[in-house]
Amino acid sequence: MAADTLKATSETAPEARIPHGFQDADEVLPQYHIEAQTSLVERPLRSLKYGEAFAVLDSYGDIGVLPGPEGLYFQDTRYLSRMHVTIEDQRPLLLSSVMQDDNGALSVDMTTPDIRIDAHDETTIPRELIAIERTKFLFRGACYDRIGLRNYDSRHWHLKVAVTFDADFRDLFEVRGMDRPVRGKRSVQVSSESEVQFRYVGLDEVVRTTSLHFGPTPKHIEPGRAEFVVSLPPGGRASLFLRVVFESHRAFISAPAAERVGEDAAAGLSHAAGSTASARHPKGLAEGVIFARAYRDSRRDLRQLTAGITTIISSNDQFNEAACRATADLYMLASRTPEGIYPFAGIPWYSTVFGRDGIITAMMALWIDPNFGKGVLRYLASTQAKAVDPAADAQPGKVLHETRRGEMAMLGEVPFRHYYGTIDGTPLFVMLAWEYYSVTGDRDTIAAIWPALELALEWMNRYGDRDGDGFVEYARDTDKGLENQGWKDSHDSIFHADGNLAKGPIALCEVQGYVYAAKNGAAKLAALLGHDDLAHRLGQEARALRERFDEAFWCEEIGTYALALDGEKRQCAVRSSNAGHALFTGIALPERAARVAANLLSKDGFNGWGVRTIARGEARYNPMSYHNGSIWPHDNALIALGLARYDLKPEAARIFQGMFDTALYQDQKRLPELFCGFMRRHQRGPVSYPVACSPQAWAAAAPFAFLAACLGLEIDHDRNRVRFRNPILPSFLDGVSIFNLKLGTSRVDLRLQRYGEDVTVNVLRRTGDAQISLLK
Template sequence: MAANDLKATASVAEREGRSPLGFQDADEVLPQYHIEAQTSLVERPLRSLKFGEAFAVLDSYGDIGVLPGPEGLYFQDTRYLSRLHFTIEDQRPLLLSSVMQDDNGALSVDMTTPDIRIDAQDETSIPRELIAIERTKFLFRGACYDRIGLRNYDSRHRHLTIALTFDADFRDLFEVRGMDRAHRGKRSVQIASESEVQFRYVGLDEMVRTTNLHFGPKPKHIEPGKAVFRVSLAPGEKSSLFIRVVFESHRAYTSAPAAERVGEDAAAGLSEAAGSNAGPRHPRGLAEGVIFARAYRDSRRDLRQLTAGITTVISSNDQFNEAACRATADLYMLASRTPEGIYPFAGIPWYSTVFGRDGIITAMMALWIDPKFGKGVLRYLASTQAKAADPSADAQPGKVLHETRRGEMAMLGEVPFRHYYGTIDGTPLFVMLASEYYAVTGDLDTVRAIWPALELAIEWMDKHGDRDGDGFVEYARDTDKGLENQGWKDSHDSIFHTDGSLAKGPIALCEVQGYVYAAKNGAAKLASMLGHDEMAEQLSRQAKALRKAFDEAFWCEEIGTYALALDGEKRQCAVRSSNAGHAFFTGIALPERAASVAANLLSKDGFNGWGVRTIARGEARYNPMSYHNGSIWPHDNAMIALGLARYDLKAEAARIFEGMFDTALYQDQKRLPELFCGFMRRRQRGPVSYPVACSPQAWAAAAPFAFLAACLGIELQHDRNRIRFRNPVLPAFLDGISIFNLKLGDSRLDLRLQRYGEDVTVNVLKRKGDAQVSLLK
């Protein structure tokens, strides 16, 4: 590093309160499952589509792979289409607009022709802006549909050559993320007909994956990686081109009966509605335009069905309404149907699959909007709960799934994530969600159905989770391929001591003890309700003892907050972190600690003006550009806000909400990202983006509703048939908010909350049912 560069680095580090050179010691290798980045996702806006287990990452034109990056059409953790580039007379069109429809159902792109010189010698040309180009793309049941509409606004007849170049590399998602492989399967490509090209990949896992591109009308010329069309347009005439990309997978040797093969898919827990694992079937000879229209109609119906009857909000602030609309659309785009119900996949592009922790937290934050998420997550995780010990998957009986993958590398064991259980917090969070879900819905049938899984989870916490019998739940991986850190901050360097040295396990995380405390309190209520009185009493006693022990072991007077963790020697990691805010969320924090912890979180070292940092400025490994050591995560802040509200620190919760709303205003589509950098807020500048953040991300999408619930103090109490607003406040950017179709049991209510000075009132606009509404000051 040059001397000037070193001085500049040191200067920035000094302003940010961190070590100039950080702690990337010589013996620290590149972290596991690192997401490699030569380019930033911030450089160009990307567009995402998703249906079931398939998703597409597109550039603003709706193209794929024109520039290096994660663009592609993916299915079951495999990239089925790595390039799709549209040109007109060998040039890229001029982009006019690129927007996701309000419900994320399709991408709409408007373009026009650039200045085109057909022949340099005779200067025959087409001036720009004469041909309008409208592109619509969406995913639905095993296919990506693409319509390119053209209209001639010239007074002359125009003849145009349009080309599409395409490719399918069948790379595993972990390869796209940067992992190298010594061996791969065999890929081939063939022209299947005068309007169809097929790519085929026979993987080392004996799976055959195919990508079929269907074109309509028939191209003038077709070859393995290119289709060329000749389009003639009279003045004012319209024409359309259609591209349908069908993706499928099946075993290379299908000697097993079809029913058995379906059973294998069901065992994976990700079977969708008809057509998710096989491309849609259409009558032979049906025009591509008709196929497109029918699929578009059916996709709209499917989305309306998925979102029917949900709770919605409209506020006095139009920009917040846009952000809430986008958040709702993101939640339902990421929702995937499983045999057990809908499950929110974690995020696009890197985590579009089931994650236990992410799904649980998303469902918790969205409970008052739509409890279907909670039901689907509970049933799915109960069905995939570990039944036996498997060190290669970090599994023990009763442990809840962390992650599942269906790509070639997972199937071959090159990565351990086919069914991976390396999470320390998923199991107590699972129990916690069950109790909260019942409190809101009173759904006794679901609780009874998953009760055996809840009992196993509780047993796991006591037997396997508490490795040394000290009453705290700790983690240590059982396989070298597993994650080194197994809390939500799972970076290799996220748990450390005051001097920056990495903590050695088994590690007891601050927030996990809170999750266990809340889980046992919640399970005690469920056990009592089901008539297991002795178990209920025992769980209540354990929760009470844990709260006392937690305060004694984790409170650190020196830093004025709870320690990040205890290492294997029970030494405190005396580091100021956002984890301490989760002690509010779960209620394990003693009331007398609340003011100090809140002041810590909202100090200039903790709160940068946009949100609470994961690690406070000035700590040894603080780096505002890191994944977990100084960045800001919306879901983390939402859980902290819910916790602050629980301790009646509503002004503090509203302050975080305001920072996050301001953040959304600077984001593309007003969408909160997975995370962003923790640099201090500066006047007339927005927050600094993280280069490879997922967007959309499920728990970030659910965060606005959690912030709103925190500030309004929403409590849905099914057992009392009561909706209560406990000491509600409205942040400065909201004067009022209307909630439509809020559900409690058989009741449905429309409500209006309005600020008058420092007070907030609630009025019932419409009521169906006998649920009571109250406001508690």
């Protein structure tokens, strides 16, 4: 993701340290930061998503009542910045606000407050007489909204219901805090007695429109406001419908614009509205009918997307809730591309394609649904860089970091239209290819993307290894590019023991592990496809890298692998979670594994909820920072998988326990993108990070990685075998049932049960000839 940190504040919590002696002027305003005057923790927000559109709503289903990121967004632009529903000019009383279990819609229950209708005769409606039920969802180019009212009074009431609205067409980076001296032209008009249209002609020659359709016809309508008078006899019901349609098209096609359209088509994302066709309906069709049809079709669409996936039911109802929410989040974030489904990274800041995020999400979810892996591989192969482009930090064979669709990206005000500034995405891409094949045996997909895999391998040796020392390192090509290009990409996340920032080119600890695993996996794929010489060479390169890595990165002084090597090959002797990724990839020597694990799970590394990104006591440690002391679920999941690889299952279970406990304190039992690294305290939950994404794709996939790690789950297509290697279950799980686990044409249902420290495996159902084994 883009390097996002909060603006510095003068107040620190007791554990936070303010380092001295190494602050530079360029650290005052971090690059591409997320500006925060309010915290997302202050009020629970609700998220909806479909395709390239998403909505961030408050608990009422409203938008923009308070400052924040709320809005309806499409292709990195806010198409609706305000929507506020009132009854007799007062906000209803909130009763409940829940996302449906599958995230398909938001359901809100409200009632009227005490309302004085006429100040002269003091006519009032006592509270709790009118029930209000609101349902909102996104589907194919529109946001659908139904407001249902029911009168539980014995009197007949006539109520004024008003909707205020606005569309600012701000680029997402503007919403995040960036200033723009010049913008395009916005206009608004009442298009009919039941429609208002906002129009924005951007500097990128794109016309963006937001059309609000009301039903029944409002009593009064004007730009920014619609009013209804609702008649409710005793026991009576009424419904109001609002449909917000968002679209974009080019005002005219100039030569540069035509080139951009071609590039975007190659990226597999529709440039214009694309998926909005179903939001247009025949004239005269009642809005209630439109709402009902769209709701029905959206349910069918979601069922089709999730058909046939592997599901989990455990002995712990709370874990079941967390697993169901994680599954729902994964498929809400999934977007269809011509190459297959791709998990967009997270809402609100990263609802787009990210290479690294998509790959890691797909890895962790492979045993639940390998379609994520297939879609990610095919998409990233189709968007792989073909030429050297310093502005995009691109070289031939490099895998996409992120793509953005907003006005600022199209104009080059930010470099992220098609941006390749990631050092780890390319080896992770090759890693995923092998893991996907080992689970699915899908040789056709591997053969189809093989040219991309060969280019990626060539990139690692030619462009990735800038100085020919055998390590893959990074340095940005322009001052607009990201300063740090690993997953910890904040401007201050790579530093020396004294706190001074590392100067590049920088070789990250975990990246060498990714390269090692990539070459090992690619060697097996090369042999599969008959490229024996290449397979032999890749195997040799992997073995040599492992030896060089241990010599260069092991730091006896701190008892673990160094965070990175700087441009002078000096170790960044900092205790970090990055060392856990060396376990995940297998590059760590077996004799080092126990010490790495002990370091990660020490009181400085593990705070009781999870492993910190940077250990307590390091120079730049700050439990409130984005990358220097916070805790990320996906990071912990990869560490747990690494611990399991070296058969350190109790340690993996300890992390799983902490993350499950964390989920219990979260709204909807949803693991966030990250949270603060303060030490766990008795009868207190974890401390939230103020602008964390929720949901976040790789956080949603993390529970499945934790479970797979503890169970020692291995799916081997070529051996036709599902194996559980020395499985354990954490104390909060007595048993786990896995349904519809796939291996080739076989399908199996399994039950794993804990008896003391032992775990048994029973086959409940099996179709096909897949072998199930338990190895202790």
